[in-house]
Amino acid sequence: MKVRMEFTYRTPKGAEMTCFSEEMKVPKALLLTEDLERTGRLKKITYVDKHDTTWSMKELQRHIEELKTEVHDIILYFDGGFDPETNQSGLGCVLYYKQNNKSFRLRKNALVEELKTNNEAEYAALHLALQELHSLEAHHIPITIIGDSNVVINQLRGEWPCYEFELSRWADRIDAKLEKLGMEPEYVLVSRNKNKEADQLASQALRKIEVVSTKEI
Structure with a gap:
């Protein structure tokens, strides 16, 4: 805050x-x-x-x-990838946070089939991360959201228009989820090189390598 x-x-x-x-x-x-x-x-x-x-x-x-006893100081990384040959998407997210005077890193990915574009996969990866925050019972705090998608970051910032129906639906879902959690987002656009962890998780998901882990750091 x-x-x-x-x-x-x-x-x-x-x-x-x-x-x-x-x-x-x-x-x-x-x-x-x-x-x-x-x-x-x-x-x-x-x-x-x-x-x-x-x-x-x-x-x-x-x-x-x-x-101090609740999840706070959250930094969220997300990335999504779409394979047009298989029509599958790989989603990856990394959450850094603090709780009870300790620091943690949560990593998760997922393979999904209902998406149609890379931009949808990016939005879905962010939504996956927000679902994890819901599971952690994080709420009513600021959050830093970091990604390498110009489309997603700039649309959620309100700097780019969202003409595509599916992307508009995803943006609405993200906004609604953040509002329900009571979180104040700060969106940060980075290069892919600075989003390696989430990118790797998305790639692993496309190779059917599941990753779910929480580690004290």
């Missing part, structure tokens, strides 16, 4: 001003608050999230402690 800080600063001679910060992650906001408090000039502070909900410092600290 990200918040912006709104606080009152008072000089030793009593002059006051109200300050507004840029949006930042909660741990950084709390760290800056501690530093401001050491000056003895911080008189009042509140934190506001993207939904304009106001938090006190104690509420944010409690939120951080509760978050």
Whole structure:
């Protein structure tokens, strides 16, 4: 979760001003608050999230402690491939996340037959990853989604139009799933070279090599 800080600063001679910060992650906001408090000039502070909900410092600290036991700091990689000769698609996803002060990596792939294009396979791979997050009971947190598909990333960002009916349906499914999970996505487009893990899983699925694993890292 990200918040912006709104606080009152008072000089030793009593002059006051109200300050507004840029949006930042909660741990950084709390760290800056501690530093401001050491000056003895911080008189009042509140934190506001993207939904304009106001938090006190104690509420944010409690939120951080509760978050440690839940799945958080999620980075999701996805990739899909389509083989026109067999009309099969390979889906691959990798999830990096933290829980109970430990870091994990989840890898999964799947072979499916009902898709018709590579772009559909890319969307389906992302949907597969979101289903895994549902199984992990992850919810109401920011998430970074990384892929090498210009079409999928830019359509989900809202930067490219989605004229094809099937792709539009997939985009709606992704949006609906994220909304149901209460997740705030940040979409990142990378080169295929930086998406090797998910790409390999998709290729393995096309070769009928199933991969399902969760590992502490």
